[in-house]
Amino acid sequence: MVSRFAQWTLDVRNPTRMAAFWSAALGYEIDADGEHLRPPRDAPPGSLTVWLQPTAEIKQDKNRTHPDLYAPAGDVSGEVDRLLTLGAIRTDIGQTGDEGFTVLADPEGNEFCLIHHPWHRT
Template identity: 45%
Template sequence: MACRISELVLDAADPERLAAFWSGVLGYVELGREDDGSIEIGPPDTGFGGPQPTLVLSPGTDPRPGKLPLHIDVNATDRDQDAELRRLLALGARPADVGQTGKEDWHVLADPEGNEFCLLRARIRPL
């Protein structure tokens, strides 16, 4: 038996804002809120425990010492990469420079709080 990732927890200065952003990016819905201000978002039909991990946006104000050792990669499911890039930018993502050469076939972006993530080229089948 093996483990699988069930949720990812991301500290956020503004959990409400990041929950709205990542819900828009991933097509997730709010699943619940905790007394500490954490907001969990996930797939609308399955929620926690389904094939996709949920995201927990947890209040946190500690400054990051540098680049996060983990980042999220996303792939479009129903449009090409250029159209998805435009959609993500409209949601509030912004280009991020992590030393790319310009020859990559992915885009490095940052969410509204500066957390880097990548939009990969390949379109994948939705779940």
């Protein structure tokens, strides 16, 4: 038996603002507590929940881990624009432009990648 991912936990200073951003970005529902996000009812089995863990600390360095999101097929630029409209910002972490992903950050500066072409998953 092996361990499995249960949820993605992100330290945030403003849970309300971050819940609005991440729920819109992922199409998730915000629980009554305002800190937990749930996948939509039609999400694939095993879809992760998200916990926006309140913290007083300000993010200072590049994330050691980050989520990778898939762009809708054929609409990478449209998805980047949508995420920017929601409050994401473009982030330079030294990428060259040939990586096959776009690096963004949420409104509190937590980096994430938008993958242009989903790789094969087994």
